[in-house]
Amino acid sequence: xxxxTDGIGYLLEKNALEEAVxxxxxxxxxxxxxxxxxxxxxxDAVLDLTGLDLPRFEGHEQIxxxxxxxxxxxxxxxxxxxxxxxxxxDGDEARIFAYVTGMGRxxxxxxxQVYVYYDLDLRKSDAGWQISRFYEAPQLPMPESVTxxxxxx
Amino acid sequence: xxxxTDGIGYLLEKNALEEAVxxxxxxxxxxxxxxxxxxxxxxDAVLDLTGLDLPRFEGHEQIxxxxxxxxxxxxxxxxxxxxxxxxxxDGDEARIFAYVTGMGRxxxxxxxQVYVYYDLDLRKSDAGWQISRFYEAPQLPMPESVTxxxxxx
Amino acid sequence: xxxxTDGIGYLLEKNALEEAVxxxxxxxxxxxxxxxxxxxxxxDAVLDLTGLDLPRFEGHEQIxxxxxxxxxxxxxxxxxxxxxxxxxxDGDEARIFAYVTGMGRxxxxxxxQVYVYYDLDLRKSDAGWQISRFYEAPQLPMPESVTxxxxxx
Numbered sequence: 191x192x193x194x195t196d197g198i199g200y201l202l203e204k205n206a207l208e209e210a211v212x213x214x215x216x217x218x219x220x221x222x223x224x225x226x227x228x229x230x231x232x233x234d235a236v237l238d239l240t241g242l243d244l245p246r247f248e249g250h251e252q253i254x255x256x257x258x259x260x261x262x263x264x265x266x267x268x269x270x271x272x273x274x275x276x277x278x279x280d281g282d283e284a285r286i287f288a289y290v291t292g293m294g295r296x297x298x299x300x301x302x303q304v305y306v307y308y309d310l311d312l313r314k315s316d317a318g319w320q321i322s323r324f325y326e327a328p329q330l331p332m333p334e335s336v337t338x339x340x341x342x343x
Numbered sequence: 344x345x346x347x348t349d350g351i352g353y354l355l356e357k358n359a360l361e362e363a364v365x366x367x368x369x370x371x372x373x374x375x376x377x378x379x380x381x382x383x384x385x386x387d388a389v390l391d392l393t394g395l396d397l398p399r400f401e402g403h404e405q406i407x408x409x410x411x412x413x414x415x416x417x418x419x420x421x422x423x424x425x426x427x428x429x430x431x432x433d434g435d436e437a438r439i440f441a442y443v444t445g446m447g448r449x450x451x452x453x454x455x456q457v458y459v460y461y462d463l464d465l466r467k468s469d470a471g472w473q474i475s476r477f478y479e480a481p482q483l484p485m486p487e488s489v490t491x492x493x494x495x496x
Numbered sequence: 497x498x499x500x501t502d503g504i505g506y507l508l509e510k511n512a513l514e515e516a517v518x519x520x521x522x523x524x525x526x527x528x529x530x531x532x533x534x535x536x537x538x539x540d541a542v543l544d545l546t547g548l549d550l551p552r553f554e555g556h557e558q559i560x561x562x563x564x565x566x567x568x569x570x571x572x573x574x575x576x577x578x579x580x581x582x583x584x585x586d587g588d589e590a591r592i593f594a595y596v597t598g599m600g601r602x603x604x605x606x607x608x609q610v611y612v613y614y615d616l617d618l619r620k621s622d623a624g625w626q627i628s629r630f631y632e633a634p635q636l637p638m639p640e641s642v643t644x645x646x647x648x649x
Contacts, residue, residue, distance in 0.1 A: 198351060198504055201511055205354055212428050219482070268458050268482045270425045270442055272576050275518050289576055293458065293483055305574050305599065329525070329574045330599055351504060358507055365581050372635070421611050421635045423578045423595055446611065446636055 200279070207286055207312060208274050210319040215269040215290075221261045228254055232313050232322040241327030242306075266295040282314040289329060305330040353432070360439055360465060361427050363472040368422040368443075374414050381407055385466050385475040394480030395459075419448040435467040442482060458483040506585070513592055513618060514580050516625040521575040521596075527567050534560055538619050538628040547633030548612075572601040588620040595635060611636040 210230070217227040228250055231237070237247040237256065247253045270291040278285040292304045311323035363383070370380040381403055384390075390400040390409065400406045423444040431438040440462055447455045464476035516536070523533040534556055537543070543553040543562065553559045576597040584591040598610045617629035 198508070201354060201507060202351070204511070205357070209428065212426055215426055216428075266483050268442065270423075270444065270576075272425055272578055273518055273521055275515065275522075289574065291576065295484065330572050331601065354507060355504070358510070362581065365579055368579055369581075419636050421595065423576075423597065425578055448637065 200276075203279055203284070204276050206314075206319055207276060207279075207284055210312060210321070211274065211286065211288060211308070211310065212271060214321065215271050218257075218260075218269055219267040221264055221267055224254055224258060224261065227257050229317070230321055231324075232315070232320045235321055236323050238323065238325045241325060242332070263296050263298075264294050265297045266293075268293045284312045284314075284319070286310050286312065290326070302333075304328065304332060353429075356432055356437070357429050359467075359472055360429060360432075360437055363465060363474070364427065364439065364441060364461070364463065365424060367474065368424050371410075371413075371422055372420040374417055374420055377407055377411060377414065380410050382470070383474055384477075385468075385473045388474055389476050391476065391478045394478060395485070416449050416451075417447050418450045419446075421446045437465045437467075437472070439463050439465065443479070455486075457481065457485060506582075509585055509590070510582050512620075512625055513582060513585075513590055516618060516627070517580065517592065517594060517614070517616065518577060520627065521577050524563075524566075524575055525573040527570055527573055530560055530564060530567065533563050535623070536627055537630075538621075538626045541627055542629050544629065544631045547631060548638070569602050569604075570600050571603045572599075574599045590618045590620075590625070592616050592618065596632070608639075610634065610638060 214230045217223065217230055220226065231250065231253055233250060235249070235253060237253045239256075240246050245256075247256050270293070271288055272291075273287075273289040275287050276284060277287055286308070288308045288310075290306050290308055292302065292306060294302045296302070305328065306326045307329045309325045309327070310321050312319045313322045314320075367383045370376065370383055373379065384403065384406055386403060388402070388406060390406045392409075393399050398409075400409050423446070424441055425444075426440075426442040428440050429437060430440055440460060443459050443461055445455065445457045445459060449455070458481065459479045460482045462478045462480070463474050465472045466475045467473075520536045523529065523536055526532065537556065537559055539556060541555070541559060543559045546552050551562075553562050576599070577594055578597075579593075579595040581593050582590060583593055592614070593616075594614045596612050596614055598608065598612060600608045602608070611634065612632045613635045615631045615633070616627050618625045619628045620626075
């Protein structure tokens with residue numbers, strides 16, 4: 191973890207990492223731009239939602255399919271990102287944690303509010319920092335509404 | 344957008360911009376200092392609340408009148424600011440977006456909780472970064488309590 | 497307040513201060529590591545919860561006792577930290593403010609959700625920034641559930 195110092199290089203990378211995760215929140219809350227959503231993920235990314243009792247998706251085709259369904263299901267989204275922290279930073283590889291209050295309303299009228307933590311690996315390339323491993327799990331006990339909306343598929 | 348680089352200059356301006364918006368939240372949550380509130384706005388500022396079905400206010404006199412009424416109406420406020428991002432930065436002009444969970448209680452006992460996004464222009468002068476255009480709109484569907492409290496005026 | 501400038505030194509200290517408070521949130525939300533919790537406090541720290549109608553604790557023994565009881569009482573915690581700002585910074589002494597949405601569930605099944613502000617003094621030593629004075633108070637009116645859980649002791 192050569193860059194995990196208190197220096198300016200660390201601050202610049204931390205900011206870039208946080209902006210990458212904020213960008214993911216913009217994409218998931220826009221609910222209408224799959225290409226923009228996929229630009230958040232490395233080509234070999236894994237989207238592991240087993241912590242929410244949902245599937246594990248590997249690679250862009252599977253991940254894109256999941257978000258296509260989410261965008262089809264939901265009319266509103268708001269992912270409130272806080273408590274961002276860099277757990278590991280080693281050159282072009284990083285691991286971050288954050289809290290997310292995930293809110294939304296499905297087109298069927300179901301209201302969702304979940305309190306989760308994100309545990310993400312990111313990798314830096316010419317495309318900037320992108321998510322290579324996405325894992326989330328409840329920080330507070332989960333309401334049933336989440337699985338009602340997403341799990342039927 | 345000459346300063347939209349990954350460099351330290353960008354980081355310093357981004358921090359100054361975020362501190363300017365946090366300062367606005369301090370002012371709106373204090374509910375008792377109109378001069379401090381107005382120090383957040385450029386002399387020619389526009390406060391555009393049409394996204395909330397409320398009026399559009401131009402210049403300090405109109406804006407001050409609006410906040411005077413808010414301060415008279417509300418007993419508690421808490422504006423939770425997250426997902427801050429710099430959309431544009433060009434010298435002394437900037438545009439930022441952020442999420443705000445706006446909570447409060449009116450003196451009449453009405454509880455308010457709204458989930459909005461801020462879309463702000465800021466301008467830098469000797470007074471630091473100040474808001475020149477303030478726009479907000481719902482990120483999630485709005486409860487009726489907001490218009491109940493503010494719209495009667 | 498020699499370091500309260502717009503420079504890079506201020507940014508580095510502000511980031512270190514925010515990381516110290518995020519670390520406290522990690523500790524209070526883990527609910528299982530008292531040594532890690534106590535590493536957040538200077539040896540002479542004061543934990544003043546009188547703003548919540550709870551006691552004032554002085555020094556590690558008293559503070560550790562309080563958190564031992566919290567960890568025994570609670571099954572889930574989530575402390576959402578926002579609106580972080582540096583109010584004072586003078587060498588190795590600092591004062592910060594922040595908002596915290598404090599959520600949790602007690603083992604007895606009581607749900608807690610409080611909206612408070614933190615008012616903290618921190619001191620820097622070889623151990624990094626640690627909290628020397630911890631004060632919090634409601635930003636929005638408090639539900640009765642909080643005192644139900646913690647006050648019986």
